[in-house]
Amino acid sequence: MHNPGYYDFFCGVKTVASHQALACIPNLLRELGASKPMIIADKGVVAAGLVAIVEEALSPAMPAMAVEDDVPVDSDVTTVHRIAKAYHGKGCDALIAVGGGSVMDTAKGVNIMVSEEAENLLDFSGTGVLKRPLKPLVAVPTTAGTGSEVTLVAVINDPSINRKLLFSSPFLLPDIAILDPRMTLTLPPHLTAATGMDAMTHAIEAYTCLGKNPMSDAFAMEAISLISKHLLPVVNQPDDKEGRLALAVAANLAGIAFSNSMVGMVHTLGHSVGGVCHVPHGTCMSILLPYGLEYNMHKSGPWTGELLLPIAGEAIYAATPRELRAEKTVAWLREFNEGLYKATEGRHSRCFKEVTTRDGSPAVPREALGDIAKTALGDGSIFYNPEELDFEDALMVMEAAWEGLPLDMDFVKTA
Amino acid sequence: MGHFRGVSSGSRVMQRRYIAFMLWFVGRAIVAASKADKDVKQEFEAFPDGFTFSLGSLPSGPRMVIQKKAPGKVRYLGQGKGEAIDLNLTIKHLQAFFMILSFQESTATANARARLFVDGGVPEACAVVRVMDIVQVYLLPKVIAKLAVKRYPVWSWRRHILGRSVVYLRTVTGI
Ligand SMILES: [Fe+2]
Numbered sequence: 135m136h137n138p139g140y141y142d143f144f145c146g147v148k149t150v151a152s153h154q155a156l157a158c159i160p161n162l163l164r165e166l167g168a169s170k171p172m173i174i175a176d177k178g179v180v181a182a183g184l185v186a187i188v189e190e191a192l193s194p195a196m197p198a199m200a201v202e203d204d205v206p207v208d209s210d211v212t213t214v215h216r217i218a219k220a221y222h223g224k225g226c227d228a229l230i231a232v233g234g235g236s237v238m239d240t241a242k243g244v245n246i247m248v249s250e251e252a253e254n255l256l257d258f259s260g261t262g263v264l265k266r267p268l269k270p271l272v273a274v275p276t277t278a279g280t281g282s283e284v285t286l287v288a289v290i291n292d293p294s295i296n297r298k299l300l301f302s303s304p305f306l307l308p309d310i311a312i313l314d315p316r317m318t319l320t321l322p323p324h325l326t327a328a329t330g331m332d333a334m335t336h337a338i339e340a341y342t343c344l345g346k347n348p349m350s351d352a353f354a355m356e357a358i359s360l361i362s363k364h365l366l367p368v369v370n371q372p373d374d375k376e377g378r379l380a381l382a383v384a385a386n387l388a389g390i391a392f393s394n395s396m397v398g399m400v401h402t403l404g405h406s407v408g409g410v411c412h413v414p415h416g417t418c419m420s421i422l423l424p425y426g427l428e429y430n431m432h433k434s435g436p437w438t439g440e441l442l443l444p445i446a447g448e449a450i451y452a453a454t455p456r457e458l459r460a461e462k463t464v465a466w467l468r469e470f471n472e473g474l475y476k477a478t479e480g481r482h483s484r485c486f487k488e489v490t491t492r493d494g495s496p497a498v499p500r501e502a503l504g505d506i507a508k509t510a511l512g513d514g515s516i517f518y519n520p521e522e523l524d525f526e527d528a529l530m531v532m533e534a535a536w537e538g539l540p541l542d543m544d545f546v547k548t549a
Numbered sequence: 550m551g552h553f554r555g556v557s558s559g560s561r562v563m564q565r566r567y568i569a570f571m572l573w574f575v576g577r578a579i580v581a582a583s584k585a586d587k588d589v590k591q592e593f594e595a596f597p598d599g600f601t602f603s604l605g606s607l608p609s610g611p612r613m614v615i616q617k618k619a620p621g622k623v624r625y626l627g628q629g630k631g632e633a634i635d636l637n638l639t640i641k642h643l644q645a646f647f648m649i650l651s652f653q654e655s656t657a658t659a660n661a662r663a664r665l666f667v668d669g670g671v672p673e674a675c676a677v678v679r680v681m682d683i684v685q686v687y688l689l690p691k692v693i694a695k696l697a698v699k700r701y702p703v704w705s706w707r708r709h710i711l712g713r714s715v716v717y718l719r720t721v722t723g724i
Contacts, residue, residue: 140664261668300671344658511679512672522700547700 136437141347143394144304147273147284151313151383153375156191159230159272162310163196166270168228172221173198174241175232176205179276182320188232188274200224205233209240210291211255211299218247228270231308232317235282238273242288242306245271255290256299264303273308276317278381279329279416281336281389283311313386315378323369324481326381327474328416330365333357333385335400335419336392338441342427342434343518345395353391359444360384366470369477398519400426403528403535406509411498413489420474421485424467425531426519427460428541432548433520435460442466468540485538503532522547564647569611571650572604574720576613576625578684581719583623585712589683592676593617602636602669602677603629606646636669638677652689652697687716 150158163171171192175185180203192198202217221229221244231241246258249268258264273283288301318326337357340350361384368377403426404418427438439459443451446466454462474482483489486498498506507528510516516523523531527547534541582589596617605612614629626632640646645664648654659665667674682698695701704712 261666512675514667514671514675516675517678520699522698547703 135348136346136351138347141345141349141395143347143349145284145390145394146304146307147311147390148309149284149311149313149386151379151386153315153379155312155314156188156274156316159188159192159310159312160196163228163270163272166228166309168270169196170199170224170226171196171228171230171272172200172202172217172224172226173230173232174205174217174237174244175201175203176207176234176237177203179203179233179237182276184276184317184320185232187316188230192230198230199226205237205240207236208291209236209243209289210293211243212293214240214243214247214255214290217244221248228272230272230274232274232276234275234277235280238275238280238282238285238308239288239290241271241273242301242308243290245269245306246301256292259299259301261300261302263301264305266305268305270310271308272310272312274312274314274317275382275385277321277325277329278318278378278385279332281333281385281392283308284386284389285393311386313379313382315375315382318378318382319373319375321372323372324478325416326372327365327369327478327482328414328420329385330361330368330381330416331420331423331471331474332416333381333388334361334365335404335423336388336397337361337384338423339397339400339426339518340388340391340395341441342430342437342520343396343398344520345518346437347395350391350395353387354395355444357384357388357391358441360387362445362447362470366473366477369474396518397515398426399429399516399521399523399531401515402510402513402519402523403506403532405513405515406506407486407498407532409509410502410506412491413486413497417483417489420471421483421489421535422531424464424471425535425541427464427467428543429523429527429531429546430520431460431464431543432546438463445470464540486532486536487538498536500536503529503536506532561643564643565611568606568643568646568650572611572613573627575650575681575684575688576615576627578688578716578720579615579680580623580625581716582680582684582687584621585715585719586683586687586708589680590621592680593623594620595676596673600635600673601626601632602638602673603634604638604640604677606640606643610640610643610646634669636667636673636677638674639666639668640664641666652685652693655697655699684716687713688720 189198229241229245231237243255245268275283286304286307288306290299292299337354341354360380364377364380368374400422403422407413407418408415442459442463471484475484489497491497507525510528530545583593598619601616603612603614614626616624616626618624641664649659685697686694
């Protein structure tokens with residue numbers, strides 16, 4: 135065990151995981167003293183028929199009082215204000231968020247408004263501004279990846295001042311997370327692959343970066359093992375219900391791990407590729423993950439090596455000498471990406487030059503790499519990376535990840 | 550028991566004094582480096598005029614306030630005199646702050662262990678941590694600075710020797 139000398143760990147979310155987990159919501163809400171829930175979702179979730187499944191699970195015991203289903207792709211203050219008004223108008227007393235990160239963030243914002251009877255969401259931005267529990271919030275994730283059902287932050291855009299507002303407080307944690315495989319059953323293979331690799335990255339960075347601690351480690355290990363075992367089978371056979379449940383559980387475990395120990399440079403670079411070129415987060419993660427581990431190898435190699443066990447299994451772990459395990463882990467992850475590439479008929483990208491926009495043009499032009507490297511220097515996750523990452527370093531890693539070539543270890547500055 | 554108590558509260562006072570002194574020293578060194586070091590200069594150039602940040606400890610421990618007045622003009626404002634702070638870097642408790650300022654622990658490690666709160670823009674916070682890292686390399690002997698920063702930088706001897714003497718001189722004399 136690695137002893138960090140000091141750590142704190144918190145997860146106050148009650149988790150219910152089963153093939154019929156949605157059916158538990160009415161009872162769970164009643165225990166929290168609520169009976170008139172509002173559902174918050176986005177159009178995509180409605181179109182996939184997921185809100186209908188949730189509504190059916192609620193009725194007749196506790197039908198939803200209202201359904202707000204037009205959360206934009208990036209949560210914003212106007213939407214939060216509007217939904218909060220509807221909540222009061224319909225006399226609701228709890229929130230059920232059905233969707234991905236943006237829906238969760240919007241629901242958290244709405245919860246601040248309706249619980250604090252606030253006039254303006256802005257008054258509550260920042261860290262630790264909230265002082266008391268909010269209304270009951272149930273999180274129903276519809277991807278197995280982000281882990282936002284167990285995070286205590288919300289990022290909400292304010293277009294009027296062109297800023298992203300950050301809200302952070304333990305009171306923003308949902309009360310209940312519902313992991314029901316029906317919510318991810320219709321997710322197409324390439325999205326399953328990308329979101330699954332996002333969860334994998336959460337767990338691996340939690341285990342190998344500076345915020346590492348014994349409790350996060352335990353969660354991360356199990357998450358990595360589940361994803362390694364189930365991701366490829368589920369991508370090959372999307373209606374594999376057991377596999378879907380395992381992935382939902384894994385993403386949840388990974389979410390708990392990284393929200394307590396944070397992530398490192400894979401997210402630092404990934405956030406800026408997303409910001410500059412609008413590449414989906416999971417795609418950035420699967421491409422950059424092997425590079426992050428290679429770059430930090432001289433610092434966190436022993437921990438990376440330990441991950442060979444949950445990733446490749448007992449036989450391979452035992453047959454690989456200790457000093458070669460870290461490299462083997464990286465090689466294995468590259469093969470894993472290759473497997474996902476084949477299983478999705480090339481829709482799961484292995485390097486940035488392969489990523490295309492909807493109309494088929496390259497999403498990450500080579501000229502953008504400088505911009506990406508520069509943006510990366512302003513991302514908070516850089517704090518948690520074991521090794522320093524300056525502009526030149528970031529550019530070097532981005533260039534390799536663009537081409538799809540392993541890092542030239544001679545260029546990694548180690549002293 | 551009384552004996553132990555005396556020792557611990559005594560060392561607390563010493564820690565407080567040490568922190569107050571180091572803040573004064575590091576604060577002035579940041580100002581000095583903003584003139585003498587190209588990277589620090591560049592970081593400050595990216596801040597808007599009037600940008601003010603503070604580094605201090607909870608609950609009401611010592612702190613330092615630094616302000617960029619105008620291009621090329623950076624001021625150390627001591628404990629601050631009621632200026633609006635754009636970026637507040639706060640360490641959870643005095644003991645942890647002492648660990649950082651006695652260079653037993655890097656800023657990055659402290660943050661990783663969730664003892665550093667950032668209130669303000671994250672990109673600016675990243676820039677301030679980079680500035681602190683550079684200043685530490687200037688102020689400290691290599692064996693100690695190596696513990697304080699993640700990667701001890703490869704600098705030309707000019708930057709090490711000349712830069713260091715200029716930063717030291719300006720820190721002490723305040724010019
Ligand atoms: Fe992520």
